[in-house]
Amino acid sequence: MKIKVMENILSSNDQLAEANREEFNRRSITVLNVMASPGAGKTSVITELMRRLDGEVAFSVVEGDIASAIDAEKIEAMGVPVLQINTGGGCHLDANMIREAVQELQPPDHSVLFIENVGNLICPSAFDLGETLRMVIASVPEGHDKPYKYVYMFETADVVILNKTDLMPYINFDRDNFIQGVRALNEKAPLFEVSCSTGAGFSELVAWLKKQIR
Numbered sequence: 773m774k775i776k777v778m779e780n781i782l783s784s785n786d787q788l789a790e791a792n793r794e795e796f797n798r799r800s801i802t803v804l805n806v807m808a809s810p811g812a813g814k815t816s817v818i819t820e821l822m823r824r825l826d827g828e829v830a831f832s833v834v835e836g837d838i839a840s841a842i843d844a845e846k847i848e849a850m851g852v853p854v855l856q857i858n859t860g861g862g863c864h865l866d867a868n869m870i871r872e873a874v875q876e877l878q879p880p881d882h883s884v885l886f887i888e889n890v891g892n893l894i895c896p897s898a899f900d901l902g903e904t905l906r907m908v909i910a911s912v913p914e915g916h917d918k919p920y921k922y923v924y925m926f927e928t929a930d931v932v933i934l935n936k937t938d939l940m941p942y943i944n945f946d947r948d949n950f951i952q953g954v955r956a957l958n959e960k961a962p963l964f965e966v967s968c969s970t971g972a973g974f975s976e977l978v979a980w981l982k983k984q985i986r
């Protein structure tokens with residue numbers, strides 16, 4: 773019975789996600805669903821990308837957290853339109869939340885919308901939001917084994933980012949093993965190794981993002 777309920781929830785979410793996707797396509801809005809563990813660097817990567825592309829394209833951001841507006845305040849301080857969703861305990865965003873958020877935010881045509889999902893590597897991957905691209909961020913302190921454990925997250929990624937590479941000298945992180953784990957699940961997604969602290973790897977990531985903008 774429980775499985776049936778879950779199937780119904782997912783299929784109604786898929787319908788709403790498809791409607792979101794149609795609207796994003798019609799209005800040429802590039803939507804990135806940013807997913808990662810708590811603290812892996814979702815907000816840091818989003819803010820660094822927006823800083824580097826400042827003036828080249830319009831941005832808006834939806835922030836998903838169980839509680840607080842800490843991340844939304846950081847985005848607001850940059851002068852970027854932002855809407856915070858508090859899920860009140862829910863471990864992921866869903867397509868209906870994004871539909872309502874977009875009605876309120878009204879991102880302009882040809883803009884980029886970042887959706888920072890709730891921090892975890894499990895639930896967010898099961899819920900299509902209607903995004904253009906799924907961005908999955910792993911970070912060095914979490915360890916190289918994450919792709920082997922959180923398979924669906926890495927399997928369905930359109931781009932994988934390894935953040936906090938500046939910490940590589942201090943942490944027992946097997947880079948080759950991490951890359952092998954990602955590639956065993958996902959041959960296509962580009963993989964960028966970056967550091968929000970030093971800026972390493974960002975010029976390549978920015979060049980990739982520019983090519984995705986519609």
Ligand SMILES: Nc1nc2c(ncn2[C@@H]2O[C@H](COP(=O)(O)OP(=O)(O)OP(=O)(O)O)[C@@H](O)[C@H]2O)c(=O)[nH]1
Binds near residue numbers: 939
């Ligand atoms: N050393 C180092 N620290 C980083 C890097 N990127 C982010 N951090 C730090 O890691 C911490 C978490 O970064 P956030 O960007 O807030 O991570 P998040 O994934 O948005 O976190 P939640 O929204 O709480 O899930 C902050 O203290 C950042 O300053 C990096 O490349 N190197």
Ligand SMILES: [Mg+2]
Binds near residue numbers: 815
């Ligand atoms: Mg954050």
